[in-house]
Amino acid sequence: MTTQPGIFALGTPEHCYLELDLEPGRTAEDLVRGVAGLVGPFSTTGGVNLVVGFRPELWAEVAPDDAPADAASFAEDLRGAGAYRMPATQHDAWVWVAGGDRTAVFDNTRSVLAALAGVARVAGEITGWLYKHDRDLTGFIDGTENPSLLTAPGIAAVPAGRPGAGASIVLYQIWQHDTATWESLGQHGQEMMMGRTKDDSLELPEDVMLPSAHVARNTLEVDGEELKIFRRNVAYGGVTDHGTAYVAFAQDRWRLHEMLRRMAGATDGIRDGLTGFLTPLTGAYYTCPTVEALARCAPPDED
Numbered sequence: 001m002t003t004q005p006g007i008f009a010l011g012t013p014e015h016c017y018l019e020l021d022l023e024p025g026r027t028a029e030d031l032v033r034g035v036a037g038l039v040g041p042f043s044t045t046g047g048v049n050l051v052v053g054f055r056p057e058l059w060a061e062v063a064p065d066d067a068p069a070d071a072a073s074f075a076e077d078l079r080g081a082g083a084y085r086m087p088a089t090q091h092d093a094w095v096w097v098a099g100g101d102r103t104a105v106f107d108n109t110r111s112v113l114a115a116l117a118g119v120a121r122v123a124g125e126i127t128g129w130l131y132k133h134d135r136d137l138t139g140f141i142d143g144t145e146n147p148s149l150l151t152a153p154g155i156a157a158v159p160a161g162r163p164g165a166g167a168s169i170v171l172y173q174i175w176q177h178d179t180a181t182w183e184s185l186g187q188h189g190q191e192m193m194m195g196r197t198k199d200d201s202l203e204l205p206e207d208v209m210l211p212s213a214h215v216a217r218n219t220l221e222v223d224g225e226e227l228k229i230f231r232r233n234v235a236y237g238g239v240t241d242h243g244t245a246y247v248a249f250a251q252d253r254w255r256l257h258e259m260l261r262r263m264a265g266a267t268d269g270i271r272d273g274l275t276g277f278l279t280p281l282t283g284a285y286y287t288c289p290t291v292e293a294l295a296r297c298a299p300p301d302e303d
């Protein structure tokens with residue numbers, strides 16, 4: 001079973017993310033067939049990587065044998081400590097086009113929409129870009145503790161022998177940054193919020209690390225084992241309105257949602273320091289099926 005390769009394709013500076021909803025009267029099968037039948041962006045001449053995902057229940061309706069066991073929509077707002085809230089804004093499908101130049105990403109994303117005309121309509125569009133190569137818009141290096149490409153497939157994909165083996169579950173969230181307030185903290189204050197140093201991304205020593213620090217909140221251990229995820233975040237937006245397109249893949253939904261619950265303070269009342277400066281505007285989960293499962297749903301080849 002082959003996990004969609006674009007999930008692991010590093011090094012692309014330009015990104016576009018679409019969230020789509022079914023047009024009235026069209027079926028889950030129409031949508032899956034339409035997406036699986038995309039030609040240009042899946043071809044070598046398209047010059048981009050394409051990753052696609054579906055609302056977990058929609059995918060399970062079309063391909064029940066290829067559905068990960070715990071995959072489920074972001075159906076309800078996540079409530080945390082105080083009045084804190086992460087909104088649920090689930091849609092029917094998710095398309096991520098990534099490439100080496102903006103023209104290729106623009107043209108291929110337009111061709112995706114043209115191919116799906118009448119089947120699905122756009123609910124949200126985000127253009128992503130890289131800030132200082134590997135930093136997010138907090139100014140910190142993002143991805144230091146990410147698994148390497150040798151271990152990422154074992155973390156991002158459902159293990160062999162389980163329902164939906166090879167598929168991946170993605171959490172897609174748009175986080176708006178209040179950069180001016182974040183900057184007013186100064187470097188030391190920011191490092192305390194993040195739990196790492198800003199210049200070289202060293203983890204703060206245990207006796208200095210706050211329980212509310214972002215990396216402390218997101219170090220998730222169950223029975224002594226650390227549950228990891230594979231993050232592919234990028235920056236989005238312009239100078240007056242910007243933030244992080246948070247894109248994280250995992251073999252189960254539980255660990256992703258548990259990290260969010262920990263960030264929100266829903267588990268122990270301790271909220272992630274970042275949540276005072278960064279606001280989640282959207283939240284959705286999608287099942288990214290294997291290449292083989294998608295190919296089975298594709299319309300017959302016309303050649």
Ligand code: HEM
Binds near residue numbers: 142146246248
């Ligand atoms: C706008 C939102 C976010 C920003 C700017 C951000 C940024 C960062 C940065 C700079 C690091 C430290 C370096 C690294 O290991 O990559 C980090 C670590 C991490 N973040 Fe986030 N993050 C965000 C949201 C989230 C969310 C929503 C989750 C979970 C659902 C998450 C999970 C993690 C994990 C698992 C780590 C690694 C922790 C460790 O093992 O040390 N992050 N993040």
